[in-house]
Amino acid sequence: MFLRAMSTFAESPALKPFRLALIQLGQIGSDKKSNLAHAREMIKKAVSGQKKPDLVVLPECFNSPYGHVHFPVYAETIGYTPGQTYDVGKSESDSVKVLSEAAKEAGIWLIGGSIPERDAADSKKLYNTCTVYSPQGDLVALHRKVHLFDIDIPGKITFKESETLTGGTTMNMFDTPFARIGLGICYDVRFPELAMIAARRGCHAIIYPSAFNMTTGPLHWELLQRSRAVDNQIFVSMCSPARDMSAGYHAWGHSMVVDPMATVLAEAGHDEEIIYVDIDPAVLHSARAGIPVTTQRRFDVYPDVSKAKTNI
């Protein structure tokens, strides 16, 4: 007997067609002000074409060089509590102010990549944090990278975010008039639970500001996105910085959008670039109708992860 997942998607808003833009940002250097100014310029550029995007995404760690030694230097205090009104005008974070203004002037929803954040209550704690803005410039969601990027592939790459960062402890998503969107940051994509829980809490897409590297990028970047997409029958997207071989960290690039059938809808190269995708709800509905895993789950055999605690 199959148990039906009656309430799986009931509470989320209906998915409507929308246009997604990923900014594969270049020119990320040591000067935070110019990193922010360039991000703002590129957001303006992203909305200057004939068909304006509804949702714009920036990459991981876009306001500073990427590396655990840089996090304490660039960290900003945000002091956001989910569910409580946040006054951007009074924010201590320059990056939050710039992103809020950029979203407002462009009139778009903005997933503001990620920045190093200092905990308002415990200044010793730093996070890799993504903030999200409405077209009115309100800060509407915040996700702290849950899974820290600690890897060691001898002769290839060693990276230890936990040298200076603390992992987030919450799963985050937000509603727009066109979709419910789940959030993760880069290494979070390797943990299927996050995407699974987001999908089961009604997310139509999960978006990861990211920065894979030259070793794991070619191996797993596309595979992981297509896996999360097909497992959960949702849109999946990762937005990378452009590759800069003069920087300490060499990003893979290849910002990407994948549909619920695991088809790659768009992929950037490795230079600075903006890619656009029109999200078609019919693709999600036909994937779920044709391969009805969403209603074939066996909660008599394994637990129902949709009961996990999230901010929605």
Ligand SMILES: O=C(O)CCC(=O)C(=O)O
């Ligand atoms: O998982 C990977 O291979 C790369 C992850 C990463 O670069 C990150 O979390 O920043």
